[in-house]
Amino acid sequence: MVTASTLLGVAMDGLAFGVFLALLGVGITLVFGLGEVLNLAIGTFAVLAVLVATLVVNSGMGLVVAGAVALVAVALFGLVVDRTILSLVYRSDGEERILLGIFTTLGLTVFLDGVLINYFPSRYTLPLDVGTVSVGGASLTGSSLIIVAIGTVVLAVLFGFLRGTFLGKATRTVFQDERGARLVGVNPRRIRTLIFVLSAAVAGLGGLVFAAGSAVAVSNGFEFTTFALIISIVGGVRSLVGAISAGVFLGLVNQFANFFVGSYVATIILFATAIVVLLARPEAIS
C-alpha cells in the first residue's frame, strides 16, 4: 500500500515539475498574447540556459553565479532573436504573421538544436546537493522544495511587475488593445522586445529548475516546447493565471500518473488533456 508520506513526496515533486511547466507556459503565453507569435523555440531557450550554466559551473564558479550568468545570456540571446527574426515577422500581420512566427521559430529550434548538438553531445544536470528534508514523517526532495520556493517568488515578482509598475501596466494595455495602447503613447514594438527578452529569461529559469532534478540533453528542447504548448492550450494562450494553474495542475497529474501507471502513459495523458481542451474550448487559444 502507498503511504501518505510517499504521496506527499510525489506531490512535492509534482509541484516542482509544475513550476517548471508554469514557467515555460508563462514564457509562451506572454509573447503570444502580446504579438501573436507562438514561440516554438522556447524549449531551446530553456536548454540553452542549462548549457551556459553547465559551462560556468565547469569553469569553477558556484551554482548561483552560473544561474545568473545563464539567465543573462539567454536574455541577451532573446534580444538578438527579437531584433533580427522577429522584427521581420512583425512586419506582416494577421494570419500571415502567426504562420510566419510558427515557421521561423520552428526553424530557429531546428537550427539551434543542430548547432548545439555539435558542442554539447551528452546530457547535463545542475544538481542542488541538498539531500532530503523530513516533514512530519515524509521525506521530501530538498531540490523540489527549493524549486517551488524559487518558482513562487519569480512568478509573484512577475505579477507584481505586470500589476504594479508603469511598464507592466503599459504591457497589459498592449495585451488588451494594441491601437488603444498606441493612442496613449505606448510603443507596442518596444514592449514586445521587453516581454520577449523577459520570456526568454523565464524559460531559461524553467530549464535551470528542470536541470536541478533531471539531466537535460539538447534534444529535449523540442519536448520542452511541446510542454509549453500544452500548458498554454490548457490554461488559455493569453492568460497568465491560466498558464500558472495549468502548469501546477498538469505537473501534479503527470507526477502522480508517472508514479502509478508509468511515464509512457503519463506523457500520453498530458497530450490527451491538451487535445481534449483544444476541442472543448478552442476560443481560449485564438
Add this chain to the structure above:
Amino acid sequence: MSTRPPLGTEVRNVAIVAVVFALAPLAVLGSSYYESVLAHLLLIALFAVALNIVFGHTDQLFLFMGGLAGFGAYTTALLADALAISAWVTLPVAALACGLVGLLVSYVSAKRNFTVVLISILTLNLQLVFSEIFVGARGITGGSTGFPYEYFGLGVVADAVGIETKLVLYYLVLLLLVATLGFYLRLVHSKYGIAFDAIREDEVAAESIGIDVVRYKTIAGFVAAFLIGLVGAFFARESGYILPGGFTFIAVDVIVLIVLVVGGLRTTMGPIVGATIIVGIEEFLSSAQSLQTWRSAIFGALLIVLFLYFRQGVVRSARDVLSDVGLTDEPEGGGTDVEGR
C-alpha cells in the same frame, strides 16, 4: 484567382517527370546507394504533394505527417503479421484508417472554425501522441528497437523480371507518384480546385455562394491523410527496417514543409522540384564528413530564410523568369501570383 498553367502544359510536365525519373536509375549506373536516394526523393515528393493538397489548397496546416505515415506503416505491417495475409491487402486498410484520422481532424476543425494556428497545434499534439505510442507500445511495435520491414513480396517480382528488389520498389513508387500527380491535376482542374481557391480567398464569401466549406476541407484532409498513410508504408519498406525515429516531427514534417515551400505551394511541379533540391542538399552534406553534423543546423536556417524571403518557391520564380524573357507559351501576365498568405 487561379494562376495555374493550362492543363495541357501541366500534363506534359508530369509526363516529362515520369520519363526523367524512369531513366534516372540508368544514370546512377546500378549503384544501389543512389537508387535508394532516388526512391527517397520520390517518397518525399509524395509527402509534399499530400501536404500541398491539404495545406497549400485549403490552408489546413497538418503537422502530423510523420505520425500518420508511421501509423500507416505500422498498421500495414502489424495487421499483415497478425492475420498472416499479404501486406497488399492490409495496405489499403491502413491507408483508409489514416484517411479517417485526417477526415476527423479536418471535419472537427472546419465545423468549429479552427484557425490555421489551432489546426497546427492540434495536429502537432497528435503527432506527439503517435510518436509516444510508437516508442511506448513496445509489446506491439517493438519500441525503439523496431523490426525489419520486408513486406509486399517485392523479391518475387524482382526475381521474375531479373532486376534488383530496390529497383522494383523504385518503379513502384514512381508509378504511385505519377498516378498521384494525375489525380492531383484532375482535382485542381475540376470544380474542387475552384472551390479550394474560393475557400482560401475568403471562407465566408465561399460559403455565401453555396460552397460547402466543411465538406471540401474534410475531403482535402481525407485525401492527404490517406496518401500520407499509403506512402508511409513504402517509406518504411524503402529503409527495410521500421523505427519510431523515422517518423518524428523533425524527421518528416520539417523536411516536407521545407520541400513544399522551396518548390512552391499550390504548384504541380513544386513537390518534385523541392524534393530534388532538398535531397540534393542532403546528399551534398552527407558526402562531406565535416558537414554532416551540421545538417540539422543548415535545414533550420533554410527554414527561417525560406519563409521570410522566398515564400513563392522555385517553380513560380522560374515561371516568372521564363515569361519575362518570353520563353513560355503561357498567356501574358499569367505567371505572376500575389502571394495570398
